[in-house]
Amino acid sequence: MRTVEYTRQGEAAQVLTLREEARRPTPGSGEVLVRMLVRPIHPGDLIGVERAMEKALRGQTGLVLQTAAGSSIGRLVSAAAVRHDLQLINLVRSTSGAEKMRTLYPSQPTIATCDDDWREQVRRHAGERGVQVVLDCVGGSMTQDLAELLADGGTLISYGHLSSGTTSLEALPLMARELTVRGVSILHWMSRTPRERAEDVAFAQDLAQNTPDLLDVAASYDLADFKAAIEHARRPAKSGTVLLTTPRTADSGHGAA
Ligand SMILES: NC(=O)c1ccc[n+]([C@@H]2O[C@H](COP(=O)([O-])OP(=O)(O)OC[C@H]3O[C@@H](n4cnc5c(N)ncnc54)[C@H](OP(=O)(O)O)[C@@H]3O)[C@@H](O)[C@H]2O)c1
Structure with missing residues (x-):
């Protein structure tokens, strides 16, 4: 079994190490051993974000503004917005990123924050109703601008x-x-009810089956090449998810994780 482990905090490529063990772990009572052949470098997940967005909209059809819209999660949010008929404005940081999003989601306005007047562009699209929800994964100095774009009572x-x-x-x-400011983390997903989790998984399966282009793969690397994969995952303008793989035949007889 091969595992990538970290034992101290620090730069991922430096503190992560590959460990190989000949012994297959023995599942305990009520446990199963899963052979993992593919895993994403960053397990981006839409679910927590989507639920928070629904809560913030409180059943209304308000306007949502999201940052880093070209990210794996951003594109899933865009797909969810189309599916649920939500009005969404996408923010990306580059002109080329904006062109790409406009091709993928022509019905959603996409604005590049490299434009000096990006705030004005958002205001023009939002009109009098303003933005009810901002979904932000960029943070930093941009957050104050995003808060100013919210309508009164927004989140x-x-x-x-x-x-x-x-x-x-x-x-x-x-x-x-x-205004309301709240955080969302996938770490709390397991605390949802079994029914909610089953609905989330069904939604993810449906997206994967019916819109495979959405789940774009940037590149695949063998698990042992995790440092190169981390470097790739951080490249600017990377499109899609970087995967770490285990060949189907590798570790057979030892069990793979
Ligand atoms: N809360 C949670 O539970 C949870 C779970 C999963 C992920 N996340 C977060 O979700 C975000 C997206 O993850 P992902 O895996 O979907 O990312 P990803 O596919 O690797 O995409 C990263 C995106 O972020 C953009 N970007 C990078 N640095 C930026 C900056 N300084 N300003 C503006 N845009 C920037 C990139 O734009 P370019 O194309 O222009 O390079 C790219 O579109 C990350 O912040 C991640 O930490 C949160």
Whole structure:
């Protein structure tokens, strides 16, 4: 069995190590041993974000603005918005990224934040109703701009921090405009009810079967090449998910994880 492990904090490519064990782990009572052939470098997941978005919209048909829309999760959010008939504005950081999103989702306005007037462009698209929910995985100095784009009573959902730097928000507008800021993490997914989790898995399966292009694969690397895979996953303008694989025949007889 091969595992990639970390025993101390630090730069992933430096602190992660590959460990190989000849012995196959023995499942305990009520446990199963799963042979894992493919895993993503970053297990991006839509589910927690989507549920938070639904909660923030409270059944209304408000406008949602999302950052890093070209990411794996961003594109899933776009697909979910089409599926649920939600109005979504996409933000990406480059002109080329914006072109790509416009091709994929022509019905959704996509704005590049490299444009000096990106805030104005959002306001023009949002019109008088404003933005009800911001889904943000960039953070940093952009967060204050995003909060200012929210309509009174709106919600900013933070689920990642791709930018470097501190995320700061001015308290006064938060109070005066009754804005809500909340975080979302996939770590809490297991606390959902079995029925909710089954619905989430069914939704993911449906997306995978009916919109395979959405689950774009950037590249596949053998598990032992995890450092190269990490480097690839961090490349700017990378499109899709980087996978770590185990050949079907490898580890046979030892069990693979
Ligand atoms: N809360 C949770 O439970 C949870 C779970 C999974 C993932 N996440 C978060 O979700 C986010 C997306 O993950 P992913 O796996 O979908 O990512 P991904 O497919 O690797 O895509 C990364 C995207 O982020 C953009 N980006 C990178 N740095 C940026 C910056 N400084 N400013 C603006 N855009 C930037 C890239 O744009 P370019 O194309 O222009 O390079 C690319 O589109 C990450 O922040 C991750 O931590 C959260």
